[in-house]
Amino acid sequence: MGLGSERGSVQNPFLRYAEEAGWTYLPPEEALRLRGGEEVPVLRAVLVEQVQHLNPGVVGSATKAEEVVEGLLRVRRNIEGNLEAWEYLKGLKTVFVEAERREKNLRLLDPDHPERNAFHITDEFPFRSGPHRIRPDIVLLVNGIPVIVVETKAATRTEGIAEALDQIRRYHEEGPELMVQAQLFALTHLVRFLYGPTWNASRKALFDWRAQAGQVDYETLVKTFVAPRRVLRLLTDYILFVRKDGELTKAVLRPHQMRAVEKVLARAKDPGKTRGLVWHTQGSGKTYTMLTVAKRLLEDPGLQNPTVLMIVDRNELQQQLFQNLEAVGLGHVHLAQSKRHLRELLRQDTRGLIVSMIHKFDKADANLNPRANIFVLIDEAHRSTGGDLGNYLMGALPRATFIGFTGTPIDKSAHGKGTFKVFGGDDPGGYLDKYAIRESIADGTTVPLHYQMAPNDLIVDREAMEREFWAAAELEGVAEVEELNRVLDRAVTLKNMLKNRERVDKIARFVAEHYRQVVEPMGYKAFLVAVDREACGLYKEALDRYLPPEYSQVVISRGHNDPPALKRYHLTDEEEAAVRKAFRKPDEPPNILIVTEKLLTGYDAPILYCMYLDKPMRDHVLLQAIARVNRPYEDDQGRRKTSGLILDFVGLFDNLERALAFDSQDVEGVVEGLDVLKERFAALMERGHEAYLPLCQGPTEDKVAEAVLEHFRNREERERFYAFFRELEEVYEILSPDPFLRPYLEDYRTLAEMYRLLRSAYEPHVPVDKSFLRKTAEIVQAHTATQGVQWPTETHELGSAALIALLREERPDTVKVFNLLRELHRLVAAKRREEPHLIPIGERAEAIRRAFEERQLQSREALKQVEVLVRQLQEAESERAESDLTSEAFAAAWWLRVQQGLEGQGARAIAQRLDPLFRKYPHWAVSAHQERELRTELYKALLQGGVPPEQVVSWANALLDLLRRAS
Incomplete structure (x- = not known):
């Protein structure tokens, strides 16, 4: 067995480890029997039995169970259908029970009792959809439903993970009926083990399982990922379907998010501890973590119908959170409309989910609700519980459990120490769970940030910055944009400098040139952050002198008393939603958003690469703002964003430690200069x-x-x-x-x-x-004609004539070998479906390439062997042109003669007997019945053709396997 082979080192061990973890292995032929054909994605026999087993009194007969299965198989072949399939798994679908004359919930999984489920794993899973046939390496099925598709690659394959991801994408196109049932996919080539959600097969949605399992061996990676209890939890609790601006998207939680959810749930059940602080760095999915915590708390029967209170500190965040709650399918939500309404909800002992802004707890009565199973999740805890509001909140709910969430580290100011005191007292180091910036970059959850200082003549006067911004006492631990703006409102000289018309024009010209030369060629977009709303308007006017007007768009809050110069930039809610949606797309304007407050927090646009920063900031505000550009992104061509860029026009990055009042280890690796x-x-x-x-x-x-x-x-x-x-x-x-x-x-x-x-x-x-x-x-x-290195010449005619022309070229043997092998690979890849006799030629070419690469062959010998293949190809083309056999029968004749050494007359005679059989059984590859009939006749034909009886079965298997590979 070759070291690093896909089947020997990766695929077979995966199957073995899954069996040891509790899955039952089904050989491919047994799985196909239970499915009832290659067009069926489920183990129909298993699923019918399990539907009855898990729904006693609800699904009372096999006929009723078959109806359920048919309903599952009829879901749409897109992400909407995938959501519907997930709703079946989650137990959200109902079935009418005639005896009770009402709808009752249907269960296709039992996540609380793993032993009641049937766990199967199989490999080489053939699936046919119309003219397409795919064959995933491994499929994991729970109760007969394919839930996880796994692609394995040899550890020695350079681009193994990228190839596997491309195959997953192809499966969505060519086998949507299978992929609409599957909820997750995994990719591994031994060294790496990645997973992601189906119907979102972008590289940014791929997560490294090692981040959960740690630096462990392949066996532990596989066993922890496929542990039956964990798989059930993944399927039912850690998948989120979210509608963003009207579009349905799908996500699965990353390892650090799952870890935090489990820690919060454990804290909720710990009677001795009622506080916790979760820091997950900006861009690492904090909102989804909070939503999942809320769902898990509400669904946990051990918490006895609790109240979950989600607290935010700004109306914009409240609306954003509320939209997310609706988007992920959380049930009835109470939105506290006023202080009085909030108090009524708590006094009336309301259960379920309540969303409120922190200020509605102002002067709240003590002991509004003394119940213990109240869980308060506080967003941006570093600022939400400042001053008296936090005291009122905790006094109103004296026995509640309070979990603070923050996207930034807690600062070193008195305010930050107070946050630690409120939330972090029950944990060493102050955090219940911590996912720091450096970790997120290492995992690929976020990308590194770089900064560049603008030319000196464009940077604001340093003395004015020092006098009016840096020296302000209010800058100690700045936690929100509004607080920062109050400081800037008093910095009159500084603001006037920043809005000087001549300076604005120079910066706009610089931004236009930089965007056109640096950012646009990469396929990305940008923010221009101005000091206030008036400055946003000034920048728009100036940018329009250097870029087409559609390139940029102002996004600011609306004010009732705004002058006409600002009102012209007001957007309705619908218009703003359309701008936000268009900005995320690579081929639609706007390319540059001009902002000052809006979109600096909470807006996620991975295509955003560059932030032109012309507004003094620091602490949490600065960290949140620059984190807008740290999202991973990959375009349709597979090209990825490797970093984000901040272009500084105000001099903040001259002294980054001064701008970020956090412990150095917490912000280490946040941003570094381009000089590095x-x-x-x-x-x-x-x-x-x-x-x-x-x-x-x-x-x-x-x-x-x-x-x-x-x-x-x-x-x-x-x-x-x-x-x-x-x-x-x-x-x-x-x-x-x-x-x-x-x-x-x-x-x-x-x-x-x-x-x-x-x-x-x-x-x-x-x-x-x-x-x-x-x-x-x-x-x-x-520059394809640069002197020096030259790559193999492109040929466009696929056939033996082109290859013979390459043989005759005056080139060194090494170059000839690689040119010929590459063109043979292209030829076989392009024609293997309609000409399966080419497949052995392609496999032999690949074997020569590997032997040559590993120095088992010298150039001259490799060239001789390739020349033999080219002559074989020429001979095959000539014979095929004169043959009236089906492609399968011709491939059989060629294989018998060239691969097995059967004399020509005997090979042709067998092929002629097989020819009408391939016409008679055209669906043998997908129909078990047709395959049995064909196989019986094939055995007879081989025996009559003189093949020794002891070799008939193995020859038949090899021949049919060759023809299957063609599809």
Whole structure:
């Protein structure tokens, strides 16, 4: 068994570990029997039995259970249908019980009693949808329903995870009836283990399971992920369907979110502790964590019908939270309309969920409700419970449990220490759960941030900043935008400087040029943060002089007494929702949003890359604002955002420690200057000069290509180069364009072409251009004739003639080998469905490529073996053109003669007997009955054709497996 093979090292161990964790393995043929055909995604026999078992008195017969199954299978083939399928799993669907003449809830899972469920796992799961046939590596089924689809890849596959994700995306397109039932998918190539929600197969929705399981071996990773009790909990409690601006999206909680939910639930059941503080850094999903906590608390029967109170401190946040509650399907919610209404709700012992703003507890009566099973979840706890409001809140609910949530670390001011005192007293270090900034970057939950100082003539006067902003006593622990604005309102000189028309015009021109040159080529968008609402209007007027008007949009709050100059920028709620929605999309304007308060907290737009900052900020406000650009993003071409950028026009980042009054370890890694990246780029290029560019010193391009290919035949050496170039490319993408890069450009292009050459030659299954980031892709496409490295020539005619032309080219043997192998790969990939006889040729070509790569073959021997394949291909084309056999029968004849060595007449005779059978049984690959009939006739044909009896079954299996692979 080869080290690192997909089946031996990844897929089979996964199956074995799942069995040891409590799943029952079904061989593919047994799973197909229980399904009743390849078009059926469920184990119908198992599901019918389990529906009756889990619903005694509700589903009393197999006929009734079949009706339930049919209803499940009729859900729409899109995300809406996936939501409906999840509602079945969650127990939200009902069935009419005639004996009781009413609807009763239907259960397809029992999450509280895992032993009552049937857990099956199977592999090589063939599924047919119309003309398409897919075959996921592993499928996990609970009570016969496919709930998790797993793609495994060999640990040695360079792009294993990316390939697996592409396959998951293809399954959604070609097998939607299967994927509409599945709720999760997982991808692994031994080293990494990622999971995500179906119907949201973007890279940003992929999460690393190691973050939950820790640095453990593959066995522990698999067993912790597939533990039956955990899978039931994942399916029923940690999946969220959310409607954002009218569009349904799906999410699954990340490991740190699940961890926090479980800790909060444990705290809720601990009679000795009634406080807790959860810090999950901005952009890591704090809102979804809170919503899941609320749902779990309300659904837990052990908490005896509790009251859950969700507290926010601003009307905007209350509306946002309320929309989220409705979006994720939380039941009836009480929204406290006034102080009096809130007190009535609490006095009347209202159960369920209550949403209120913190100020409605002002002067609240003591002991409004002394019940213990009241749970108060406080958003942005670092500011919500300041002053007397927190005292009134806790005095009104003396026995309640209070859990504070914050997206920023607690500051070192007296205010911050007070927050720790209120919420953190029951936990060492002050936090019940902590997910710091550095952790989120390491997990890929957020991306790193970089800053760049604007040119000196555009930065505001430092003396005015010092006098009117930094020296203000009110800046101690600033927690909200309104508080910051009050300080700025008194900074008259500073605000006038910031709104000076000449300065605004210069900055607008700079922003327009920077956006066009740096941000737009990457495919991203930007915020321009102005000091106040008037400044937003001024920036819009100025930007319109340098960019098309549709490029930018002002988003500000409306004021009744606003002058006409501001009213022209007022948006209705519907207009603002449309702007927010359009900004998230890559091909729609606006490209730049001009803001001062709105959207600086709570707005999530992953496409946002750059923040042009022209408003003095600090502490929580600054951290929340710059976190708008830390969301991961990937475009439709698979190109990913590797960082966010802050362009500073006010000088905040001259002294970041001063701007952020937090413990240094809490904000370590928040943001670093672009100068650091320039140093890193220079160091990487120096390494490239020493280790890789000397390979490009040959006298001719073909000799250079040969030297490069020969040098990198060792996989580990290639992997080191790939990792080196990816880091170099990411830094280049961020820095470009910059005069600093000019001396490096020619060498950078050469390294990029070297990367393309190696990917084309050694990884022919991976589209090379997709793996480049945008700016590198542009320079590679623009400079395809650069001296030095040359990658294999593109050929557009797929066939033996093109391959023979390559054989005759005057090129070094190494280059010829890779060119031919790559074109053989393309040919087989393009024609395997209609010409299955090509598959063995493609497999042999892949074996030669691997042997050559591992130095088991020298160039001359590899070229000879490839030449044999090309001649075989030419012969096959000639014979196929003259044959009137079906493609399957011709493939059988070719396989028997070339692969098994059967003499030509015997192979043709068997194929002629099989030809009418393939016409008679066209659905043999999906119909068990047709396959049995075909197999019986195939055995007879092989025996009559002279195949030894002891080899008939194995030959038949191999031949049918070949024909299945074609589909």
